[in-house]
Amino acid sequence: MSDLKLGLALGYWGAGPPPGLARLVTAAERLGYDSMWAAEAYGSDALTPLAWLGATTRRMRLGTSIVQMAARTPVATAMAAMTLDHLSGGRFVLGLGASGPQVVEGWYGQPYPRPLARTREYVAILRQVLAREKVSFDGEHYRLPHPGGSGLGKPLRSTIHPLRPHLPILLAAEGPKNVALAAEIADGWLAMFYSPYDDAYHRDALQEGFARRGATPDSFEVTCRVNVELDDDVEAAADRVRPMLALYVGGMGAKGANFHYQAFARMGFEAECARVQELYLGGRKAEAAAAIPLAMVEKVALVGPREKIAEELAAWRSSLVTTMLVSGDEARLAAIADLVHG
Known part of the structure; x- marks a missing residue:
């Protein structure tokens, strides 16, 4: 698609802002x-x-990539979303994700199993709040009002009226079942480690979800974080991406339960992923990064001279992605904007 949009990926903080x-x-x-x-x-x-x-901008949309569902109850997330949407004049986009078992259970103290079913219930409750219905839900993971207790709980309706009852909700997903769920119940998909060269299973998953939905929506946003590294030396540019890929493939998630590992394995890099994970979990992080082949970097990132990146952008323009999320200082953001928008 020729009207590829750019988003600024702020990420999360390190030791401080x-x-x-x-x-x-x-x-x-x-x-x-x-x-x-x-x-x-x-x-x-x-x-x-x-x-x-x-508050420092007037036009840019404000998105979360992601709000972790385990961090807040569905109604707490809905309250924050409605408040931010009002304060920003209708610019907020709610991006949700299940995160992984290490964070959900280790940090939030919440159970992780059956994340798809939990996500389905979470979004259903969000929709009730945004529609200003009296919130009542009897699910496997969420029950409102809370059963038992004092017995005084009753279904409540939000005191504020949402600025946009159809405030956009995007779901983060990597595996085909999650992608299909996003197509079925959400307004968009937050993709990660998506490759425009290997997206047949993503397209199939989206169509499966749209079929369950009963129709393909008029608009469906697909955002994707894409590393863009401009350098006349392709390998030097790739070296700036390799440590991040090694972290996610090798160390972001337990062995056997690493969704990022699985994403690259589906692209044909299973042997490389196994080696990277072995090195990373063994404390040999630099070697893990060095074990990432250039082909693996180029599947999901844009690296090298300006002319090479400009040529490779054609694949992204014709891909599922509608918004490319990038990061960098002002000079890099300007260079990327010039490449994408001319």
Whole structure:
């Protein structure tokens, strides 16, 4: 698609807030970036930075990539979403995700099993709140009002009216079942480690979800985090991506339960993933990064000279992706905007 949008990926903080974020966001808006996206893991949250930074912009959409469902009850997430949407004049986009068992159970103290069923119930409750219905739900994972207790709980309706009852909800997904669920119940898909060269199973999963939905929606957003590294030396550019891929493939998730590993294995890199994971979990992180082949980097990232990246952008324009999420300083954001928008 020729109208590929750009979003600024803010990520989550390290030890503290990155310096100069407000200036960077202002610059991104001036450069024509469509949106900014904040994340959370087990440190900074995804919502507060958007409230702060959203006040410095007038046009950019404010998205979460992601809000972790285990961190908040469905109604608490709905309250925050409605509030931010009002404060921003209808610019908020709610990106949700299940996260993984290490964070859900280790940080939030919540059960992880059956994340798809939990997600389905979570979104159903969100829709009730946004529709200003009296919230009542009797599910396997969520029950409102709470059974037992004092017996005084009753179905309640939000006191505020949502600015947009159909506030967009996007789901983070990597596996085919999750992608199909996003197509069935959400307004978009937050993709990660998506490759425009190996997306047949993604397309099939989306069609499966749309079929269960009963129709293909008029608009369905697909965002994807894409590393863009400009350098005349392709390998040097790839070296700036390899440590991140090694972290996700090798160490982000338990052995046998790493969704990122599985995503690259589906692209044909199972042997490479096994080696990277072995090295990473063995504490040999630099060797794990070095074991990432260039072909694996180029499946999901844009690396190398400007001319090479400009040529490879054609695959992304014709892909499922509608919004490419990128990061960098103002100079890099300007260079990427020039490449994508001309």
